[in-house]
Amino acid sequence: MSTVTNHEVKATKLTKELLVDAYRMVYMSRRVDDKEIQLKRQNRAFFQISGVGHETIGVAAALHLKAGYDWFYPYYRDRALCLQLGVTPYDMFLGSVGAQDDPASGGRQMPSHWSSKKLHIVSQSSPTGTQILQAVGAAEGSQYFELVKEAAELAKGFHADEVVYVSLGDGASSEGEFWESLNWACGRRLPVFYVVEDNGYAISVPVDVQTAGGSISRLVKSFPHLLVLECDGTDFPESYEAAGKAVEYVRQRKGPALIHAHVIRPYSHSLSDDERLYKSDEVRQEEARRDPLTRLANLLRQEEWVSEKALKEIEAGVDREIREAVDQALAAEPAPPNTVLRFLCSPTVDPTSSQFDQPAKFHGEPKTMVDLINAALRDEMARDPRVVVFGEDVADCSHENELPKVKGKGGVFKVTHGLQRHFGSARCYNSHLAEASIVGRAMGMATRGLKPVVEIQFFDYIWPAMMQIRDEALTLRWRSNNDFSCPFVIRAPIGGYLAGGAIYHSQSGESIFTHLPGLRVVMPATALDANGLLRTAIRCDDPVLFLEPKHLYRQTHNRAPYPGRDYMIPFGKARLVQEGTTLTIVTYGSLVHLAVQSLKPLEQEGIQPEILDLRSLNPYDWELIAASVKKTNRVLVLHEDNISWGYGAEIAARIADELFEFLDAPVRRLAAKDVYVPYHPVLEDAVLPQPADIVRAARALASY
Numbered sequence: 001m002s003t004v005t006n007h008e009v010k011a012t013k014l015t016k017e018l019l020v021d022a023y024r025m026v027y028m029s030r031r032v033d034d035k036e037i038q039l040k041r042q043n044r045a046f047f048q049i050s051g052v053g054h055e056t057i058g059v060a061a062a063l064h065l066k067a068g069y070d071w072f073y074p075y076y077r078d079r080a081l082c083l084q085l086g087v088t089p090y091d092m093f094l095g096s097v098g099a100q101d102d103p104a105s106g107g108r109q110m111p112s113h114w115s116s117k118k119l120h121i122v123s124q125s126s127p128t129g130t131q132i133l134q135a136v137g138a139a140e141g142s143q144y145f146e147l148v149k150e151a152a153e154l155a156k157g158f159h160a161d162e163v164v165y166v167s168l169g170d171g172a173s174s175e176g177e178f179w180e181s182l183n184w185a186c187g188r189r190l191p192v193f194y195v196v197e198d199n200g201y202a203i204s205v206p207v208d209v210q211t212a213g214g215s216i217s218r219l220v221k222s223f224p225h226l227l228v229l230e231c232d233g234t235d236f237p238e239s240y241e242a243a244g245k246a247v248e249y250v251r252q253r254k255g256p257a258l259i260h261a262h263v264i265r266p267y268s269h270s271l272s273d274d275e276r277l278y279k280s281d282e283v284r285q286e287e288a289r290r291d292p293l294t295r296l297a298n299l300l301r302q303e304e305w306v307s308e309k310a311l312k313e314i315e316a317g318v319d320r321e322i323r324e325a326v327d328q329a330l331a332a333e334p335a336p337p338n339t340v341l342r343f344l345c346s347p348t349v350d351p352t353s354s355q356f357d358q359p360a361k362f363h364g365e366p367k368t369m370v371d372l373i374n375a376a377l378r379d380e381m382a383r384d385p386r387v388v389v390f391g392e393d394v395a396d397c398s399h400e401n402e403l404p405k406v407k408g409k410g411g412v413f414k415v416t417h418g419l420q421r422h423f424g425s426a427r428c429y430n431s432h433l434a435e436a437s438i439v440g441r442a443m444g445m446a447t448r449g450l451k452p453v454v455e456i457q458f459f460d461y462i463w464p465a466m467m468q469i470r471d472e473a474l475t476l477r478w479r480s481n482n483d484f485s486c487p488f489v490i491r492a493p494i495g496g497y498l499a500g501g502a503i504y505h506s507q508s509g510e511s512i513f514t515h516l517p518g519l520r521v522v523m524p525a526t527a528l529d530a531n532g533l534l535r536t537a538i539r540c541d542d543p544v545l546f547l548e549p550k551h552l553y554r555q556t557h558n559r560a561p562y563p564g565r566d567y568m569i570p571f572g573k574a575r576l577v578q579e580g581t582t583l584t585i586v587t588y589g590s591l592v593h594l595a596v597q598s599l600k601p602l603e604q605e606g607i608q609p610e611i612l613d614l615r616s617l618n619p620y621d622w623e624l625i626a627a628s629v630k631k632t633n634r635v636l637v638l639h640e641d642n643i644s645w646g647y648g649a650e651i652a653a654r655i656a657d658e659l660f661e662f663l664d665a666p667v668r669r670l671a672a673k674d675v676y677v678p679y680h681p682v683l684e685d686a687v688l689p690q691p692a693d694i695v696r697a698a699r700a701l702a703s704y
Ligand SMILES: Cc1ncc(C[n+]2csc(CCOP(=O)(O)OP(=O)(O)O)c2C)c(N)n1
Pocket: 077, 126, 127, 128, 168, 169, 170, 171, 172, 173, 197, 199, 201, 202, 203, 265, 269
């Protein structure tokens, strides 16, 4: 039975050269997969996931796109797309064997996690669907560069008709991030070209179970401005035509486009899977009839565009290239083990260095923490057009025509008040209510050279963004071996002592973030520190979590005059709040002031605590802690977050480990009880450390 469809017969619109080249690429992709499977079976590669069955749509899409000009967020089945863009079989085999010279990751990631700085293929991770929000962020970057020309000049590499390609499987289209991405991309008509490669299964789950009604294209058709096309992704002419229409639509800035391409997955999900466990022989045979490689070969034969001999010569040429590439890759060495810590953070910008230690030049009356954070944002936005602020409610008024008539919102705590009015709606705007989207898009924009400073409205609601933070933003530089990075700042009001904040507006949880390699975590306790640390955060080259104790936002005790537009405090430098001799209190955030309140009653008893405000939680100032403990020989670690497995546990463990011989008493911790913050103030007080608790703990330590 012939497998040639009507579409294939219409292929005369395509040139012979194009089809022959496409065949060569489809064949190459197939053979690289076959070879990698062999390497895996010989234990010379450690993982294999194939692009088999997806080759045609990949080559067709790539033929309409420009490597190193457009931007690419492919997924693991996109081997053929990447080959067509310019990744070589040799590059791919270096990834298979995990060689140091693997251009995608230097042996840090599994094969098929594509990355190429030169080609603009942004390093891919393994979580399904996370790349979609980042792609939308990259496209939001395109729109930003269009609107803020000075930023485009500084960031370089922007093209007015560039397209951001992103692909995903039918399974990944169930992730909430896919829907968040469509909502934003369609709302802002961003230049995103989505390809959903529907092979009918997500591992073993069939698409009719995965997707309501079994068709993702049917579901997305009502998104405004979205061009939705459906094609047989194993049919080259049909795929080529659909991709051409989609790319043209996006280049013309009509909005995003989505191709729903029906493909097959005949080699099981990965080499760890055996699809015969859940696909019957009939289903597998039916799929095999749509093999894109066979179909393209049949088309070439049917049209008599290549002789059998010429086809064999093409294949032999590819086989030869692959053999040589494999031999070369097998001789490649892995990276030396002592390089594993490299590139967690920027190798060129060190926020702990003296470059970030800039003195204050005070002006005017004392201001609150809210005022001085706002001032730092204003200064940085004025200094650098790449600084962009977005989040929920951060703008003054989304509808610009209403802006002159109102005072403006500027954040639920007013921290961003006036930024939209002053710098315009392109540089400070409201985001939709979707935290993963805020962080994922910030990451895509940062990859394009922008500096997003985004707000998570309350720390309590950061969790939907956790995947984007933990698995994406923090790993990007490391996993791409320093080819890509995404320095941006997440500001989040944190903590309790609000009297009424309750479970969902008073949470702490900083230790969950200080546990994450590659994240800078800071928490100022004064207005001045907030100003100086935020400037450092914005000029830093790494992702920063900037935690703002909201209890301290408008306190008068921590106010300071404006310190000037270049004031900076380096990360990893604690503040000596109070000198003392009896014991050291290591603390940060709201508890700094509570510790200060305990001084008077303690001094009356002859106890003189030394108080250290860490300010920066990762990195933290071990030198100052060590010097103080060596002097006082007693230490209390004090924090607002729950005690167990908390921030204090790490500090206490290190003190016990490295300063044991200087201690005259056990290292003590005082922190919140292991429970949530309740609504009633009396109950809240029972959970969070109080000044009287600090006095008791210090007294006990002093008399130990
Ligand atoms: C967030 C997340 N959940 C689960 C997994 C495990 N996983 C890897 S691939 C996959 C199926 C993906 O199916 P689909 O999106 O249809 O792509 P396909 O592999 O079929 O091309 C799953 C569940 C993962 N990588 N990431």
